[in-house]
Amino acid sequence: MVLIFIDQSERKIKKTSFEAITYGVKLAAQLNTTAAGLVLGQTDDDLSSLGKYGLTKIQQVDDAALNDMDAQVYTTVIAEAFRNAGADTLVMSANLTGKAIAPRLSVRLKAGLVTGAVSLPDTGNGFVVKKAVFSGKAFAHVAVQTPQRIVTVSPNAIRAESGSGEAQVEKITVAVPAAKVKVESRDVLKGEVSLADAEIVVSGGRGLKGPENWGMIEELAKLLHGATACSRPVADAHWRPHHEHVGQTGGAIAPNLYIAVGISGAIQHLAGVNRSKTIVVINKDPEAPFFKAADYGIVGDAFEVMPKIIEAVKKLKQ
Amino acid sequence: MKILVCISKTPDTTAKIAFTDNNRKFAADGVQWIINPYDEWYALVRAIEFKEKDPATVLHLVTVGAADAEPIIRKALALGGDEAIRINTDSHDAYTIASQIAAVAKEGGYDLVLTGKETIDFNGASIGGMVAELLELPYLSLATKVDIEGGAVRVIREIEGGEETDSTSLPVVISCQKGVAEQRIPNMKGIMGARSKPLKVVEPVAVDSLTSIEKFELPPAKAGVKLVPADQPEELVRLLHEEAKVF
Ligand SMILES: Cc1cc2nc3c(=O)[nH]c(=O)nc-3n(C[C@H](O)[C@H](O)[C@H](O)COP(=O)(O)OP(=O)(O)OC[C@H]3O[C@@H](n4cnc5c(N)ncnc54)[C@H](O)[C@@H]3O)c2cc1C
Ligand SMILES: Nc1ncnc2c1ncn2[C@@H]1O[C@H](COP(=O)(O)O)[C@@H](O)[C@H]1O
Numbered sequence: 001m002v003l004i005f006i007d008q009s010e011r012k013i014k015k016t017s018f019e020a021i022t023y024g025v026k027l028a029a030q031l032n033t034t035a036a037g038l039v040l041g042q043t044d045d046d047l048s049s050l051g052k053y054g055l056t057k058i059q060q061v062d063d064a065a066l067n068d069m070d071a072q073v074y075t076t077v078i079a080e081a082f083r084n085a086g087a088d089t090l091v092m093s094a095n096l097t098g099k100a101i102a103p104r105l106s107v108r109l110k111a112g113l114v115t116g117a118v119s120l121p122d123t124g125n126g127f128v129v130k131k132a133v134f135s136g137k138a139f140a141h142v143a144v145q146t147p148q149r150i151v152t153v154s155p156n157a158i159r160a161e162s163g164s165g166e167a168q169v170e171k172i173t174v175a176v177p178a179a180k181v182k183v184e185s186r187d188v189l190k191g192e193v194s195l196a197d198a199e200i201v202v203s204g205g206r207g208l209k210g211p212e213n214w215g216m217i218e219e220l221a222k223l224l225h226g227a228t229a230c231s232r233p234v235a236d237a238h239w240r241p242h243h244e245h246v247g248q249t250g251g252a253i254a255p256n257l258y259i260a261v262g263i264s265g266a267i268q269h270l271a272g273v274n275r276s277k278t279i280v281v282i283n284k285d286p287e288a289p290f291f292k293a294a295d296y297g298i299v300g301d302a303f304e305v306m307p308k309i310i311e312a313v314k315k316l317k318q
Numbered sequence: 319m320k321i322l323v324c325i326s327k328t329p330d331t332t333a334k335i336a337f338t339d340n341n342r343k344f345a346a347d348g349v350q351w352i353i354n355p356y357d358e359w360y361a362l363v364r365a366i367e368f369k370e371k372d373p374a375t376v377l378h379l380v381t382v383g384a385a386d387a388e389p390i391i392r393k394a395l396a397l398g399g400d401e402a403i404r405i406n407t408d409s410h411d412a413y414t415i416a417s418q419i420a421a422v423a424k425e426g427g428y429d430l431v432l433t434g435k436e437t438i439d440f441n442g443a444s445i446g447g448m449v450a451e452l453l454e455l456p457y458l459s460l461a462t463k464v465d466i467e468g469g470a471v472r473v474i475r476e477i478e479g480g481e482e483t484d485s486t487s488l489p490v491v492i493s494c495q496k497g498v499a500e501q502r503i504p505n506m507k508g509i510m511g512a513r514s515k516p517l518k519v520v521e522p523v524a525v526d527s528l529t530s531i532e533k534f535e536l537p538p539a540k541a542g543v544k545l546v547p548a549d550q551p552e553e554l555v556r557l558l559h560e561e562a563k564v565f
Contacts, residue, residue: 009478069477071447071457096478100459103447106413112528113412115442128532135438137335139535146528180456181486184472188480200565224565235496242462242496243476248331248438249355249496257564268331271438274537278562280554281543291543296557300548312552316559 002028002035003082004055005092005101010188011044011067015197016093016153018053018160023120023153024091025054030123031089037167038081040074041066051167053160058167059085061174069097070179075104080174082109094152095196102152111148118157118275135248135271155196156254193227195244200226200257201276203246204234205269207262207283207302211239216306217261223313229253229273231263247272261302265290282306319466319488320376321365322428323399324419324449326354327383327390328439337534344439344534351386353394356434356495363499364464365432366398376400380422382415384408388517395512396504402517410440411527416448421523423453429469429488435460435495443493450491458484462497 004024006017021037028035037058039047047058061077078101082090090105092098094116106113114129118139122128126143129151133140195201202221204214214228221228228244235245246253248271258276262283263269270293273279281294284301291297298305329335330350338345353362362379369375379402381391391402405418423431431453436443443459450457462481463474469488474481476495504512546554558564 007478014478071450071459075451096460096476099443100447100457100477103412103416103444104451104457106444106528107416107448107451110528113444114529115444130535131441133439133441133534134329134335135331135441137537138337139537140440141532141535143530143532144528145526145530181458181484184483184485186477186480186482188477194479243481245496249359252441257558257562271331278558278564280558291545293540294543295540295562296554297543297545298548298551298554299545305548305551308551309555312555313565315552316555 001033001087002089003085003087004037006037006039007097008043013045016095016155019158020091020093020153021053021055022160023158026120047169048166051165052162055167058169059172062171063176065176068183070181071100071104073177073179074101075108076177077174079108088148090150092152094154098152102150106150109148111150112144112146113150114142115152116154117151118154136274195227195229198227199255200224201229201255202226202259203229204261205231205263206233220310231269260290264288320428321430322423323362323365323379324433325357325379325381325391325394326437327351327387328354328437341533351390353390354434354437359501360494360498361432361434362397363502380419382418392512395515396508401515404519405522406519407522411529412442412444413528414525416445417525418522420449420452431491433493435493446491446493456486456490458492461492461494464498
């Protein structure tokens with residue numbers, strides 16, 4: 001049985017979890033077994049509606065003590081639910097929650113872990129999962145050798161597929177241990193598309209000269225319902241917040257569309273964005289290395305080109 | 319306070335990534351190796367800052383790797399730290415590596431174990447959490463700020479959609495990323511001093527690995543860029559809409 005951990009943030013279930021559900025449901029079909037979802041804590045969402053992603057059964061530990069995500073507490077509760085369900089495979093998103101809990105669960109359940117899967121496992125002979133390594137410059141096929149296994153799914157690697165259907169929601173009780181870590185405060189961006197989840201990302205580099213010129217980056221991102229990102233020197237200079245920095249030493253993203261404006265395309269920058277499906281580069285230097293990694297490009301001055309692109313997108317959206 | 323910093327070696331960020339042996343092995347010939355940036359810039363430097371503030375702090379570095387990891391751990395010692403431990407196995411299974419670190423951590427009775435956010439070659443982001451679970455300690459993942467005062471730990475860390483301030487008490491395992499400290503350049507004195515610092519080699523404890531890498535694969539080459547004239551940006555928008563169908 002495939003158990004899918006459905007993560008929520010501020011009592012809402014997010015896109016990365018829909019992707020994990022689609023992944024888990026397809027994996028269960030491939031393994032000729034059943035899938036069930038697991039939700040910890042209280043939620044504002046209607047869980048039965050998750051049936052549209054192909055889930056027929058969801059278990060919820062409806063306990064307010066689980067509204068804070070504590071890695072040790074979650075590990076205990078998820079491991080217990082996993083064992084009680086007689087599951088052999090645990091699927092969750094490789095989002096920040098997944099990064100905090102999947103390694104612990106791997107040890108607790110003695111289940112081989114593959115983090116950041118980019119496609120469904122090959123189950124023809126064993127259980128082999130493909131994941132990005134060398135910061136997106138290559139892939140590894142990792143064989144899980146244990147009867148129990150855990151796969152975390154890279155955001156945007158698989159598209160959430162929805163149809164119709166309703167899931168049966170069963171409330172289960174699991175003993176919740178006390179947390180050793182106290183959450184003092186939490187600051188969550190509301191309403192904005194988070195960088196990791198975004199399907200479209202508009203990103204700026206040092207070519208934009210200064211933080212006062214980010215208006216056009218933000219405007220295009222907003223028009224396209226995307227997120228904004230930046231190169232490392234831009235974050236280092238505090239032109240933009242640190243969480244927007246992408247690359248080898250920043251976030252790694254894989255949106256459908258990455259628009260790089262005034263970014264040279266250094267190998268360390270590419271390492272964080274090279275799994276984007278379509279890459280657009282706007283740079284005034286025809287020799288900028290980024291053009292080699294791009295699908296579309298304009299050799300030109302960003303300050304002239306960007307306003308025209310924004311106009312054209314506005315026209316298209318009318 | 320007794321601190322253990324986990325140090326791994328990775329190919330230089332500009333290294334050409336290629337494979338040999340039927341795509342089963344990383345082609346390491348001619349590759350420059352560096353300390354994994356997250357381990358060096360953030361975990362190690364923050365630990366050094368703790369020691370600078372309180373010289374009674376004991377700071378040990380640990381690496382799981384074969385003898386070829388020694389230049390890297392010496393480089394780390396040149397930045398700071400009292401001694402290094404190398405656990406003599408070059409497994410790539412996260413559980414095996416974590417079990418080795420946990421065994422050393424248990425024996426040494428460390429109050430604080432610091433790791434980097436992830437290795438930039440295997441990108442598992444797993445070792446810290448596994449070590450914490452093996453030691454039954456809290457794991458504060460993806461810290462951007464780490465403060466410790468008289469055994470009380472306060473960490474700002476990245477969480478899904480934002481950040482969180484957490485407090486707990488030692489002992490604890492923390493993974494570090496940008497914000498925790500500022501990169502330092504080793505000086506001559508540090509480099510010379512590192513040569514005489516103890517580097518202990520210990521044999522691995524026996525564990526069964528949970529995973530293995532079957533093969534590697536390079537991404538398909540890009541078809542080449544389609545350039546649009548600078549005076550026709552609306553053509554780019556049309557192509558993205560009609561050809562690439564990304565919006
Ligand atoms: C170990 C290591 C790790 C690193 N990690 C990262 C990382 O994670 N992420 C990252 O981004 N970098 C990283 N770097 C830094 C990286 O090597 C580059 O220095 C950096 O990406 C360059 O940023 P940039 O392209 O914004 O700036 P620049 O290299 O200065 O490029 C600016 C570009 O803007 C163009 N330009 C200028 N004016 C205009 C205009 N008016 N219109 C259009 N184009 C214009 C220029 O032609 C140029 O190509 C790392 C480096 C090292 C050594
Ligand atoms: N072989 C190793 N030896 C010592 N520490 C390691 C090793 N591999 C990983 N680590 C530590 O664990 C962190 C996360 O690694 P990973 O889980 O491989 O992404 C790294 O930043 C290091 O601090």
